[in-house]
Amino acid sequence: MLDLWPKVAIQHNQEMKIYYKKRIANGKNKMSTINVIRNKLLARVFSVVQKNAPYVETMKYAT
16 A cells, blocks of 8 residues: 555655656656655654644645
């Protein structure tokens, strides 16, 4: 199950897609980048659980 999360996030989340493409363009390893994205997703999940609040997408507000 955890193997699918980063791939789905890269496909459907604009922030993760940009991050993935930027790291690959800089010559980073694809698997390493997927591991970083996996850690980002887990950090978001734990943050939402700890705060007991819904996730707020910050990319909408960053201009």
